[in-house]
Amino acid sequence: MALTTRTLRDDADRILVLRNPKAGAGASRQILDGVIEQLRDRRYQVDIFTDLDQVTEETVRLNERGELRTVLAAGGDGTAEVVVNRIPLGTPLSILPLGTENLLAKYLGVTGDPVELANTIENGVVGEFDLGRLTAAGRSSYFLLMMGCGFDAEVVRRLHADRTGNINHLSYIKPIFDSVRSYDYPPLRVITRNEPEGPILEEITAHWVFVFNTPSYAIGLGICPQANPYDGRLDVTTFNGGSFWHGLFHLSSIIVGQHNNLSGVNSIRARCIRIESDRSVPFQVDGDPGGGLPVDIETIESRLSIVVSREWIEHKATNESE
Known part of the structure:
Protein backbone atom coordinates (compact mmCIF):
# COMPACT_ATOMS: atom_id res chain seq x y z
CA MET A 1 0.00 0.00 0.00
CA ALA A 2 1.53 3.33 -1.10
CA LEU A 3 1.69 6.38 1.12
CA THR A 4 -0.78 9.10 0.14
CA THR A 5 0.86 12.52 -0.26
CA ARG A 6 -0.17 16.09 -1.01
CA THR A 7 1.73 19.28 -1.71
CA LEU A 8 2.01 22.28 0.56
CA ARG A 9 0.43 25.53 -0.56
CA ASP A 10 2.95 27.92 -2.11
CA ASP A 11 1.36 30.91 -0.37
CA ALA A 12 1.30 29.30 3.11
CA ASP A 13 4.19 31.12 4.78
CA ARG A 14 3.46 30.96 8.52
CA ILE A 15 5.32 28.44 10.70
CA LEU A 16 4.54 27.80 14.36
CA VAL A 17 7.27 26.25 16.52
CA LEU A 18 6.55 24.48 19.79
CA ARG A 19 9.75 24.26 21.80
CA ASN A 20 9.89 21.78 24.65
CA PRO A 21 12.20 23.39 27.25
CA LYS A 22 12.76 19.98 28.90
CA ALA A 23 13.86 18.15 25.74
CA GLY A 24 17.59 17.97 25.14
CA ALA A 25 20.20 20.34 26.51
CA GLY A 26 23.16 22.48 25.48
CA ALA A 27 23.45 22.30 21.71
CA SER A 28 19.71 21.79 21.25
CA ARG A 29 18.96 25.50 21.46
CA GLN A 30 21.67 26.23 18.89
CA ILE A 31 20.14 23.68 16.51
CA LEU A 32 16.69 25.23 16.91
CA ASP A 33 18.10 28.73 16.39
CA GLY A 34 19.79 27.49 13.22
CA VAL A 35 16.53 26.06 11.87
CA ILE A 36 14.66 29.29 12.61
CA GLU A 37 17.38 31.33 10.89
CA GLN A 38 17.22 29.09 7.81
CA LEU A 39 13.42 29.38 7.64
CA ARG A 40 13.46 33.15 8.01
CA ASP A 41 16.11 33.38 5.29
CA ARG A 42 13.53 31.67 3.07
CA ARG A 43 11.06 34.46 3.98
CA TYR A 44 8.83 32.39 6.23
CA GLN A 45 7.28 34.06 9.25
CA VAL A 46 8.23 31.95 12.26
CA ASP A 47 6.66 32.21 15.72
CA ILE A 48 8.05 30.29 18.70
CA PHE A 49 5.92 29.05 21.60
CA THR A 50 6.32 27.04 24.77
CA ASP A 51 2.59 27.30 25.62
CA LEU A 52 0.42 24.59 24.05
CA ASP A 53 -2.79 26.60 24.35
CA GLN A 54 -1.27 29.38 22.27
CA VAL A 55 -0.13 26.90 19.61
CA THR A 56 -3.62 25.43 19.41
CA GLU A 57 -5.28 28.85 19.05
CA GLU A 58 -2.83 30.06 16.40
CA THR A 59 -3.06 26.79 14.47
CA VAL A 60 -6.84 27.05 14.21
CA ARG A 61 -6.70 30.73 13.25
CA LEU A 62 -4.01 30.34 10.58
CA ASN A 63 -5.59 27.17 9.16
CA GLU A 64 -8.85 29.05 8.66
CA ARG A 65 -6.98 31.78 6.78
CA GLY A 66 -4.98 29.30 4.68
CA GLU A 67 -1.69 30.79 5.89
CA LEU A 68 -0.24 27.96 7.99
CA ARG A 69 2.55 25.98 6.37
CA THR A 70 3.42 23.70 9.27
CA VAL A 71 3.62 23.30 13.03
CA LEU A 72 7.18 22.36 14.00
CA ALA A 73 7.53 20.18 17.11
CA ALA A 74 11.02 20.83 18.54
CA GLY A 75 11.72 18.11 21.08
CA GLY A 76 11.42 14.36 21.38
CA ASP A 77 8.69 11.89 20.50
CA GLY A 78 6.64 13.07 23.45
CA THR A 79 6.63 16.62 22.12
CA ALA A 80 5.34 15.47 18.74
CA GLU A 81 2.63 13.39 20.39
CA VAL A 82 1.49 16.31 22.56
CA VAL A 83 1.29 18.59 19.52
CA VAL A 84 -0.78 16.08 17.52
CA ASN A 85 -3.21 15.82 20.42
CA ARG A 86 -3.66 19.60 20.50
CA ILE A 87 -3.95 20.65 16.85
CA PRO A 88 -6.66 19.77 14.29
CA LEU A 89 -6.05 16.50 12.44
CA GLY A 90 -4.74 17.17 8.95
CA THR A 91 -2.51 20.06 10.06
CA PRO A 92 0.97 19.57 8.53
CA LEU A 93 3.41 18.58 11.28
CA SER A 94 7.20 18.89 11.07
CA ILE A 95 9.71 17.30 13.45
CA LEU A 96 12.96 18.70 14.85
CA PRO A 97 14.52 15.86 16.90
CA LEU A 98 15.88 17.22 20.19
CA GLY A 99 14.85 14.43 22.58
CA THR A 100 16.44 11.25 23.92
CA GLU A 101 15.27 8.67 21.36
CA ASN A 102 13.58 10.62 18.51
CA LEU A 103 12.13 7.42 17.03
CA LEU A 104 9.66 9.16 14.74
CA ALA A 105 12.36 11.39 13.30
CA LYS A 106 14.63 8.38 12.70
CA TYR A 107 11.86 6.56 10.87
CA LEU A 108 11.22 9.62 8.68
CA GLY A 109 14.92 10.22 8.00
CA VAL A 110 14.85 13.59 9.77
CA THR A 111 18.12 14.81 11.27
CA GLY A 112 18.96 17.88 13.30
CA ASP A 113 20.59 19.57 10.32
CA PRO A 114 19.02 23.05 10.01
CA VAL A 115 19.53 23.31 6.24
CA GLU A 116 18.04 19.86 5.55
CA LEU A 117 14.98 20.52 7.69
CA ALA A 118 14.40 23.97 6.19
CA ASN A 119 14.69 22.46 2.70
CA THR A 120 12.12 19.80 3.61
CA ILE A 121 9.67 22.40 4.91
CA GLU A 122 10.19 24.48 1.77
CA ASN A 123 10.23 21.72 -0.87
CA GLY A 124 8.82 18.59 0.78
CA VAL A 125 5.37 17.03 0.66
CA VAL A 126 2.80 16.07 3.27
CA GLY A 127 2.53 12.34 3.93
CA GLU A 128 -0.81 11.08 5.26
CA PHE A 129 0.03 8.51 7.94
CA ASP A 130 -2.17 6.46 10.25
CA LEU A 131 -2.70 7.45 13.87
CA GLY A 132 -3.31 5.25 16.87
CA ARG A 133 -6.11 6.22 19.24
CA LEU A 134 -6.46 4.74 22.68
CA THR A 135 -9.23 5.05 25.24
CA ALA A 136 -8.75 4.33 28.94
CA ALA A 137 -10.65 5.52 32.01
CA GLY A 138 -13.11 7.34 29.77
CA ARG A 139 -10.47 9.48 28.05
CA SER A 140 -9.14 9.21 24.49
CA SER A 141 -5.85 10.37 23.01
CA TYR A 142 -3.72 9.78 19.92
CA PHE A 143 -0.35 8.09 19.70
CA LEU A 144 2.17 8.10 16.87
CA LEU A 145 4.52 5.16 17.34
CA MET A 146 3.47 2.37 19.68
CA MET A 147 2.14 1.38 23.06
CA GLY A 148 3.33 -1.34 25.38
CA CYS A 149 1.93 -3.19 28.35
CA GLY A 150 4.17 -5.29 30.54
CA PHE A 151 7.70 -4.97 31.87
CA ASP A 152 8.62 -1.94 29.74
CA ALA A 153 5.52 -0.05 30.89
CA GLU A 154 6.46 -0.69 34.52
CA VAL A 155 9.94 0.71 33.83
CA VAL A 156 8.43 3.82 32.23
CA ARG A 157 6.03 4.26 35.15
CA ARG A 158 8.86 4.11 37.68
CA LEU A 159 11.08 6.39 35.59
CA HIS A 160 8.51 9.17 35.42
CA ALA A 161 7.40 8.76 39.03
CA ASP A 162 10.95 9.60 40.14
CA ARG A 163 11.77 12.10 37.36
CA THR A 164 13.52 15.26 38.51
CA GLY A 165 14.99 16.65 35.27
CA ASN A 166 15.88 15.76 31.69
CA ILE A 167 15.78 12.07 30.78
CA ASN A 168 18.74 10.33 29.14
CA HIS A 169 19.58 6.68 28.58
CA LEU A 170 21.28 6.41 31.99
CA SER A 171 18.03 7.50 33.65
CA TYR A 172 16.57 4.07 32.87
CA ILE A 173 19.12 2.05 34.87
CA LYS A 174 17.50 2.35 38.32
CA PRO A 175 13.88 1.79 37.21
CA ILE A 176 15.00 -1.24 35.16
CA PHE A 177 16.72 -2.83 38.16
CA ASP A 178 13.79 -2.00 40.45
CA SER A 179 11.35 -3.53 37.97
CA VAL A 180 13.49 -6.66 37.54
CA ARG A 181 13.27 -7.26 41.28
CA SER A 182 9.55 -6.69 41.70
CA TYR A 183 7.55 -7.02 38.46
CA ASP A 184 5.65 -10.33 38.38
CA TYR A 185 4.29 -10.39 34.79
CA PRO A 186 0.52 -10.61 35.36
CA PRO A 187 -1.52 -12.26 32.57
CA LEU A 188 -3.00 -9.90 29.98
CA ARG A 189 -6.02 -10.62 27.76
CA VAL A 190 -5.74 -9.34 24.20
CA ILE A 191 -8.85 -9.14 22.01
CA THR A 192 -8.57 -8.06 18.36
CA ARG A 193 -11.26 -6.93 15.92
CA ASN A 194 -11.43 -5.01 12.65
CA GLU A 195 -14.40 -2.94 13.85
CA PRO A 196 -15.10 -1.72 17.41
CA GLU A 197 -18.19 -3.93 17.73
CA GLY A 198 -17.24 -6.43 15.03
CA PRO A 199 -16.49 -10.15 15.36
CA ILE A 200 -13.42 -11.15 17.35
CA LEU A 201 -10.42 -12.04 15.20
CA GLU A 202 -8.31 -13.48 17.99
CA GLU A 203 -8.44 -13.61 21.78
CA ILE A 204 -5.24 -14.64 23.50
CA THR A 205 -3.53 -14.44 26.88
CA ALA A 206 0.00 -13.05 27.10
CA HIS A 207 2.37 -11.49 29.63
CA TRP A 208 3.90 -8.74 27.49
CA VAL A 209 2.06 -6.89 24.73
CA PHE A 210 3.14 -4.33 22.14
CA VAL A 211 0.92 -2.49 19.65
CA PHE A 212 2.81 -0.79 16.81
CA ASN A 213 1.83 1.88 14.32
CA THR A 214 5.43 2.30 13.09
CA PRO A 215 8.25 -0.28 13.36
CA SER A 216 10.14 1.95 15.80
CA TYR A 217 11.18 0.97 19.32
CA ALA A 218 13.82 2.20 21.76
CA ILE A 219 17.52 1.50 21.14
CA GLY A 220 16.65 0.11 17.72
CA LEU A 221 15.07 -3.14 18.91
CA GLY A 222 13.25 -4.75 15.99
CA ILE A 223 10.23 -6.10 17.85
CA CYS A 224 7.88 -5.52 14.92
CA PRO A 225 9.89 -4.50 11.83
CA GLN A 226 6.93 -5.24 9.54
CA ALA A 227 4.70 -2.51 11.04
CA ASN A 228 3.56 0.00 8.42
CA PRO A 229 2.09 3.37 9.45
CA TYR A 230 0.03 3.78 6.29
CA ASP A 231 -1.63 0.39 5.83
CA GLY A 232 -4.75 1.02 7.94
CA ARG A 233 -3.80 -1.62 10.53
CA LEU A 234 -2.01 -1.84 13.86
CA ASP A 235 0.52 -4.62 14.44
CA VAL A 236 0.30 -6.51 17.74
CA THR A 237 3.19 -8.57 19.10
CA THR A 238 2.63 -10.61 22.26
CA PHE A 239 4.99 -12.64 24.43
CA ASN A 240 4.03 -15.46 26.81
CA GLY A 241 5.85 -16.41 29.98
CA GLY A 242 5.20 -14.94 33.41
CA SER A 243 8.69 -14.62 34.86
CA PHE A 244 11.85 -12.56 34.64
CA TRP A 245 13.65 -15.43 32.92
CA HIS A 246 10.99 -15.64 30.24
CA GLY A 247 11.32 -11.90 29.73
CA LEU A 248 15.11 -12.15 29.47
CA PHE A 249 14.80 -15.01 26.98
CA HIS A 250 12.38 -13.03 24.82
CA LEU A 251 14.60 -9.94 24.95
CA SER A 252 17.59 -12.02 23.82
CA SER A 253 15.57 -13.45 20.93
CA ILE A 254 14.54 -9.93 19.86
CA ILE A 255 18.17 -8.77 19.85
CA VAL A 256 19.17 -11.58 17.49
CA GLY A 257 16.01 -11.19 15.40
CA GLN A 258 14.60 -14.66 16.08
CA HIS A 259 11.62 -13.93 18.36
CA ASN A 260 9.01 -14.41 15.64
CA ASN A 261 10.14 -18.03 15.29
CA LEU A 262 9.26 -18.87 18.91
CA SER A 263 6.07 -20.64 19.95
CA GLY A 264 5.44 -18.16 22.77
CA VAL A 265 5.31 -15.16 20.42
CA ASN A 266 2.24 -14.11 18.45
CA SER A 267 1.91 -11.47 15.73
CA ILE A 268 -1.53 -10.11 14.81
CA ARG A 269 -2.75 -7.30 12.54
CA ALA A 270 -6.02 -5.58 13.37
CA ARG A 271 -7.83 -2.25 13.39
CA CYS A 272 -9.12 -2.51 16.97
CA ILE A 273 -7.47 -4.04 20.06
CA ARG A 274 -8.54 -4.31 23.67
CA ILE A 275 -6.09 -5.20 26.45
CA GLU A 276 -7.37 -6.04 29.91
CA SER A 277 -6.29 -7.80 33.08
CA ASP A 278 -7.66 -8.82 36.45
CA ARG A 279 -4.79 -6.86 37.98
CA SER A 280 -3.83 -3.19 38.00
CA VAL A 281 -1.32 -3.07 35.13
CA PRO A 282 0.22 0.09 33.61
CA PHE A 283 0.76 0.77 29.93
CA GLN A 284 3.11 3.18 28.17
CA VAL A 285 2.46 5.23 25.05
CA ASP A 286 5.30 6.47 22.83
CA GLY A 287 7.64 6.06 25.80
CA ASP A 288 5.53 7.99 28.32
CA PRO A 289 3.14 6.69 31.01
CA GLY A 290 -0.33 6.10 29.54
CA GLY A 291 -2.38 4.93 32.51
CA GLY A 292 -3.71 1.55 33.53
CA LEU A 293 -5.70 -1.27 31.98
CA GLU A 301 -6.38 5.79 8.89
CA SER A 302 -4.46 8.53 7.01
CA ARG A 303 -5.16 11.33 9.50
CA LEU A 304 -1.62 12.12 10.67
CA SER A 305 -0.14 14.70 8.28
CA ILE A 306 3.66 14.99 8.42
CA VAL A 307 5.96 17.03 6.20
CA VAL A 308 8.58 14.70 4.72
CA SER A 309 11.30 15.09 2.13
CA ARG A 310 10.74 14.00 -1.45
CA GLU A 311 13.91 11.91 -1.17
CA TRP A 312 12.38 9.93 1.72
CA ILE A 313 9.23 9.30 -0.33
CA GLU A 314 11.32 8.05 -3.25
CA HIS A 315 13.37 5.83 -0.92
CA LYS A 316 10.23 4.24 0.56
CA ALA A 317 8.73 3.71 -2.89
CA THR A 318 11.92 2.00 -4.09
CA ASN A 319 12.04 -0.33 -1.07
CA GLU A 320 8.37 -1.28 -1.43
CA SER A 321 8.78 -2.13 -5.12
CA GLU A 322 11.66 -4.53 -4.49
Missing part, protein backbone atom coordinates in the same frame (compact mmCIF):
# COMPACT_ATOMS: atom_id res chain seq x y z
CA PRO A 294 -8.20 -1.83 30.50
CA VAL A 295 -7.42 0.07 27.30
CA ASP A 296 -9.04 0.10 23.86
CA ILE A 297 -6.85 0.89 20.86
CA GLU A 298 -7.80 1.58 17.25
CA THR A 299 -6.19 2.90 14.10
CA ILE A 300 -7.30 6.18 12.53
